[in-house]
Amino acid sequence: MNRRKFLKIIGGMAAGAGAIGTFRFLAPGEAEALIKSSNIRWAFLVDTYKCVGCGMCVKACKLENGIPYDAPVTRTWVERYVILKDGDVLADTPKGARDGFTSPVTEGRQVNPADIDKAFFVPKLCNQCDKPPCVQVCPVGATYRTAQGIVLVDRTWCIGCGYCIMACPYGVRFFHPVYHTAEKCTFCYHRINHGMTTACVQACPFDARKIGNLKDPNDPVTKVIMTERVAVLKDEYGTKPQVYYIGLDRNVR
Amino acid sequence: MHTWYVHGLEWTRKELFVYPNEYIYWSIQIVMYPLMTGLVAGAFVLSSLYHVFGQKDLKDMAKFALVFSFALLLGAPIPLMLHLQHPLRGFFIFFTPHFTSAISAFGIVYMTYALIVAFEIWFVYRVFFVQQVHALEKKEGMGAFLKRLMYRVFTLGAYDLSEKAVAKDKKVIKILAGVGVPVAAFLHGYAGFIFGSVKANALWMTPLMPVIFIMSAVVSGVALCMLTYIVIMEWKKFRAVKARSTTPGMARYEQLKGAEADLIRKTSRYLIFFMIFAFSLELLDLIFRGYTAVKNWDILRSVIYQRDYVDIFVKQYLIGNIIPFLLLIWPRLTVRRAAFATALVLFGVYMMRYNVVIGGQSFSLTFAGFMDYVMPVIPHNMETFKEGLLGALTVAILPFIFFYFINKVIPAVPQSGGEKA
Structure with missing residues (x-):
């Protein structure tokens, strides 16, 4: 074989690969979302001004969703931020704040209240992204987006490669300590589909957490998201997250 | 409640502010996986340098590298299997590949490449198979009979050793070796893509990753063949x-x-x-x-x-x-x-x-x-075996064991006394 022939073959293969690239493969959930138009798009609203870091949401979530209580993984958690006058930012989430924040020692540091500029709590959970990178990278299609925008995992099909865990910029995914399949917050899919609210929303004593339907303009959550100033986490990744925050600080990671 | 364990907990040490669900989920087996596929690709490229580009100085090395590449290829999926939380579901990748995922291509790219290498080996060794069948004809005993049967199967019924047929073999080898190079590069470049495309990971995300992987693959493959x-x-x-x-x-x-x-x-x-x-x-x-x-x-x-x-x-x-x-x-x-x-x-x-x-x-x-x-050295359960030192060593040693047995059937190490193919 001479060089010309060799280059011809390579050129042909490259063209073939390019042609394949123009097709788009849809996951079952994506296809369903395109065909069936749902009149529901679940979204979450967190008011960080109202959160006191009691951790009732984390506790409720663990119990409701069968995540072993003492396993150091969780579908939702609360972070504490302490911004000091000297510019240092301290942050921690002991046990995901399952037991609340019972000690003023933050990130191992005893903080003098006089040194604090501001301090606050930020609850975290799955952002149920419009462009979920976790769904994109699943090699077997075991994780998918439903028509209502919720990203779910099929425990009977997940092979446990961990690629989705790597792909999530928010760190919400983990391996279930019992089933050893990818696990994540589902906005309590089993509850919201039956007219109930999520376990964390129900457990929150201060109304810091709310869930709503973005496609319903009269939904109070939708009204806040549409009319007030809200922010999302890490929008630079292009994932289009659907958990909205009131009072999000620039120091929040 | 069932007994539970958290994947990653045993070998991850956290410092400062880390999200609660973050652990070293991809550990030593995922280090071994690109290392192994890299060696596969590199060994193949080395053998193709002779077959395609006519680098005559590599003749002895080419045959060895080709068969060695095949042995490494057999070992390449093992780190992936050991890494999966549900290894028995590994074949789902073949049944329900989700093509937006870089990993889903593994089945297709791997099989394509395996076929190319297997075919090339067959064409390189066809003459040898036929010779073996004829040589074993006169020998008595069960061992010789079974061995001859095996080589007869290997010939796939192609006994034609005429000059024309052998010349045709050579031509096909050249084509396969040529096609194999971009496929080998793809196999490994795509392993780089698996990492390079993870936008959540600041260190991995770079378009250079596949190219870096291909180059280091060739380096490692050539080095291993030499060694x-x-x-x-x-x-x-x-x-x-x-x-x-x-x-x-x-x-x-x-x-x-x-x-x-x-x-x-x-x-x-x-x-x-x-x-x-x-x-x-x-x-x-x-x-x-x-x-x-x-x-x-x-x-x-x-x-x-x-x-x-x-x-x-x-x-x-x-x-x-x-x-x-x-x-x-x-x-x-x-x-x-x-x-x-x-x-x-x-x-x-x-x-x-x-x-x-x-x-x-x-x-x-x-x-x-x-x-x-913190790499687990002495395992106390399957997890710490797989994701620790012993798991890595297993993966590193297996291809050599494969090669030992393959070499018994299709001798790839240059023999003294002028064995020619």
Whole structure:
């Protein structure tokens, strides 16, 4: 074989690969979302001004969703931020704040209240992204987006490669300590589909957490998201997250 | 309640602010996986240099590299299987591939490549198979019968050894070797893509990743072929010398000369060439990150220049790149020096994989905390076996065992006494 022939073959293969690239493969959930138009798009609203870091949401979530209580993984958690006058930012989430924040020692540091500029709590959970990178990278299609925008995992099909865990910029995914399949917050899919609210929303004593339907303009959550100033986490990744925050600080990671 | 364990908990040490669900989920097996596929691709490219580009000086090495590549290929899926939380579901990748995922291509790319290598081996060894069938015809006994049966199956009924048929074989080999190069590059480039496309990981996400992977793959493949070749030839020499001391007149000159310094020198030139490429690309990546210094540079800098400094600059670049490079370009390369240098190169490529896979997880998604991988050495359950030292060693040793058995059937190590194919 001479060089010309060799280059011809390579050129042909490259063209073939390019042609394949123009097709788009849809996951079952994506296809369903395109065909069936749902009149529901679940979204979450967190008011960080109202959160006191009691951790009732984390506790409720663990119990409701069968995540072993003492396993150091969780579908939702609360972070504490302490911004000091000297510019240092301290942050921690002991046990995901399952037991609340019972000690003023933050990130191992005893903080003098006089040194604090501001301090606050930020609850975290799955952002149920419009462009979920976790769904994109699943090699077997075991994780998918439903028509209502919720990203779910099929425990009977997940092979446990961990690629989705790597792909999530928010760190919400983990391996279930019992089933050893990818696990994540589902906005309590089993509850919201039956007219109930999520376990964390129900457990929150201060109304810091709310869930709503973005496609319903009269939904109070939708009204806040549409009319007030809200922010999302890490929008630079292009994932289009659907958990909205009131009072999000620039120091929040 | 069932008993539970959290994957990653046993070997992850967290520091400062880390999200609660973050662990080193991809550990030593994912270091081994690109290392193994890299060796596959590299070994194949080495053999193709002879078949396609007519680098005659590589003739002996080419055959060996081809069969060795196949042995490595058989070993390549093992780290993936060991890494899966549900290894028995691994074949779902073939049944329900989800094509937006880089990993889903594994089944297709791997099978394509395996077929190409298998076919090429068949065409290279067809004459040998037929010869074996004829040679074993006269031999008596069950062993000879079974062996002959096996070779008869291997011929696939193609007994034509006419000049025309053999010439046709050669042509097909050339085509397969040529097609195999881009496929080998793809197999490994796509392994790089698996990492490079993870936008959540600041260290991994670079379009250079697939190219860096391909270059380091060729480096590692060529180095491993050289090293294995040297070790096998020197072992044969050692045995021949020993045999001569007990039964005089047994050894021939070919057995006694060991690895040919000339062949090693020629192969090392290709190694140096690809090493320069790999090193330049990695350096470019580092300089570019430092120069553009986007948001994640602060945490990357503290990982690269402080926490992982020894792993990256001492183990990978100095011991794994610069020292072997100097050893190889120094004039009058001896076999012993080449063996030492290629061993260092292999170590360097291993460290490169380690620094990518583990290094990429050694900082938190918060950009405000760190994680360390503490490799489990003495396992106390399946998890700590798979994701620890013993699991890695298993994966590293298996291809050599495969090669040992394959070599019994299709001899790939250059034989003394002028065996030709």
